[in-house]
Amino acid sequence: MGAGNVISPQAHEIGVLAVGSHLENHGTALPIDTDSKIAAYVALQAALKSGAKFLGILYAATEYHYINHGNHISANELALKHLLPTLRSAKRCTRIKKVLLVNGHGGNIPLIDYLEDMEKKLDIKIAFNNKIVEIEGPHAGSGELSMGNVLGMVDESKLEEHCNFENNPEVGMVGFKEARNIDKGINEGAEVVENEGVCIDNELGNKMLETAIDDVIRDIEKLLD
Numbered sequence: 559m560g561a562g563n564v565i566s567p568q569a570h571e572i573g574v575l576a577v578g579s580h581l582e583n584h585g586t587a588l589p590i591d592t593d594s595k596i597a598a599y600v601a602l603q604a605a606l607k608s609g610a611k612f613l614g615i616l617y618a619a620t621e622y623h624y625i626n627h628g629n630h631i632s633a634n635e636l637a638l639k640h641l642l643p644t645l646r647s648a649k650r651c652t653r654i655k656k657v658l659l660v661n662g663h664g665g666n667i668p669l670i671d672y673l674e675d676m677e678k679k680l681d682i683k684i685a686f687n688n689k690i691v692e693i694e695g696p697h698a699g700s701g702e703l704s705m706g707n708v709l710g711m712v713d714e715s716k717l718e719e720h721c722n723f724e725n726n727p728e729v730g731m732v733g734f735k736e737a738r739n740i741d742k743g744i745n746e747g748a749e750v751v752e753n754e755g756v757c758i759d760n761e762l763g764n765k766m767l768e769t770a771i772d773d774v775i776r777d778i779e780k781l782l783d
Contacts (some may be wrong), residue, residue, distance in 0.1 A: 585716075645657055
């Protein structure tokens, strides 16, 4: 089937599934499901522009043991009890042959370790796009705030309160001492937020969203080869 706006008739064989986190503190100016909303937006826009099938979003998420700012499950449970059944149902109902996971939550990266096994079990190709996480910067910082504001989910009246690190230690992960000691990148991001604070920049937010969407489309094109 080649109807609609597609970059190739084979685009219909590719599914795009967002993975984020629905229950994770993001300070006071951003909602608790920020990662899921951003990932879903990027995945949907890429699907609309490419003709790939939008599969929605996975409802569960995992996180590293040294980061505690939400409600998460183990990577093993996420992969085998949530992602695997979701992809099995998607394959059966939509006749996809390939899937691209669009990740908006850094804690989900361990899912990559399970993809090869799931490919064998499902007989489909599975790719993982992590562009949102790669470019967004410190957790609940200027990057996420700017993207969130473009999408209309920031309460700007709470921006000052957002940087009360005593009440919101997850912002920039400033208050997460163990995570900062373990992960050099987290510590560097926390220092930036401590020293510079956060801001909303709609131009930056638009650019980051467009960059992520374009990168997902490029991955969809690779899956067509």
